[in-house]
Amino acid sequence: EIVLTQSPGTLSLSPGETAALSCRASQSVSNTYLAWYQQKPGQAPRLLIYGASSRATGIPDRFSGSGSGTDFTLTISRLEPEDFAVYYCQQYGSSQGTFGPGTKLEIK
Amino acid sequence: EVQLVQSGAEVKKPGESLKISCKGSGYSFTRYWIAWVRQMPGKGLEWMGVIYPDDSDTRFSPSFQGQVTMSADTSISTAYLQWSSLKASDTAMYYCAREVTLFGADVFENWGQGTMVTVSS
Numbered sequence: 656e657i658v659l660t661q662s663p664g665t666l667s668l669s670p671g672e673t674a675a676l677s678c679r680a681s682q683s684v685s686n687t688y689l690a691w692y693q694q695k696p697g698q699a700p701r702l703l704i705y706g707a708s709s710r711a712t713g714i715p716d717r718f719s720g721s722g723s724g725t726d727f728t729l730t731i732s733r734l735e736p737e738d739f740a741v742y743y744c745q746q747y748g749s750s751q752g753t754f755g756p757g758t759k760l761e762i763k
Numbered sequence: 764e765v766q767l768v769q770s771g772a773e774v775k776k777p778g779e780s781l782k783i784s785c786k787g788s789g790y791s792f793t794r795y796w797i798a799w800v801r802q803m804p805g806k807g808l809e810w811m812g813v814i815y816p817d818d819s820d821t822r823f824s825p826s827f828q829g830q831v832t833m834s835a836d837t838s839i840s841t842a843y844l845q846w847s848s849l850k851a852s853d854t855a856m857y858y859c860a861r862e863v864t865l866f867g868a869d870v871f872e873n874w875g876q877g878t879m880v881t882v883s884s
Contacts, residue, residue, distance in 0.1 A: 656825060690870045692808075699858055699874035700800075700808060706868040743808055747869050750822045752798070752810035 657681055657746050659755035667763040674731040676758045678744030683724045688747045691720055691729045694757075695740045703742075704729060736762070765789040767797075767859055767875035774881045775849050782845040783878045785859030792840035793817040796862040798871055799833060799844050803855040813862060814842060849882045856880075 658681040668674055678689070691704040702711040704720035707727055717732045731738055739762050744755040770784040785797060799811040812823035816835035823833075832845040842859060857878050860871035 687867045688869070690868065692871070694808075699877055700860075700871070701874070702870055702872050705865050705870045709866065709868075711865075711870075711872070741807075745808075745810070745870075747810075750813075751824065752813075753824075754800075754808040754810055757807045 656751065657684060657748065657753055659744055659746060659753055661742075661744060661755040661758045663758060664756070665759045665761060667761050668734055669763045670734050670736055672734050674729075674734060674738075674760055676729040676731075676742050676760070678722075678727040678729070678755050680725045680727075680746060684727075684746045685748060686723055689720075689722070689727050690745045690747070692743045692745060692754075693738075693740050694743065700743065731760075734760075765861065765873045767861060767873055769857075769859060769875040769878045772879040772881070774883070776884055777851055777882055778848050779882075780845070780847050781849055781880065782843050783857060783880065785842045785844075785875050787840045787842070787861065790861070793837050796869075797835065797842040798860045798862055799831075799842075800858040800860060800871075801827075801855045802858065802877075808858075811844075816840075816842060849880075851882050851884075853880060854882050 660679045662677045686707040689707040692700040694700040708720045741757045743757045766788045796813045798813045801809040811827045814821045814833040835842045859875040861873040863872040
């Protein structure tokens, strides 16, 4: 089973700044199968990025994904107040999926 | 509009059985995998498994294999997650999600609102 590690666990930034969230896999992941989700308190997760770098429908271009192999990054530029949430990476290969433990993005 | 509507919160005792539901609408229910995701209180997301409603093919995470049962009733566009004997450690929010393929990527594009299951004596 592929294990995903996310860092940092918590990231404290101010609105207007840029956030870089890391997701590392225990073995190589096809770019096709790496996604990012956002979850706000009391809400279901929301798909942000799929295929490592493609934005889902309705996601602002402030959100971007990059990376390959075992290292992936979610970058959020010009942070807005509504961006402060928990972010999860997810891989899905060989009919098995796993989520990373999440990064909490909080207002500084 | 695609919607997944889950059944309401449940409070059960250890050893009891439970079946929660996820009703899909606004799309062809039989043609998309439905996933179940667990979120224990204050914790992260855990991929439990998926079911293909058309033929009830299922795939489980090793952590959940044998612990839960997934099923679907296509006549009412509803997927189910079932326990035969609940434990306190099953206390969690359970989400269903519709899996779609976007340019070759299998992702969870639509989510239910979640069903909170509390198991306590």
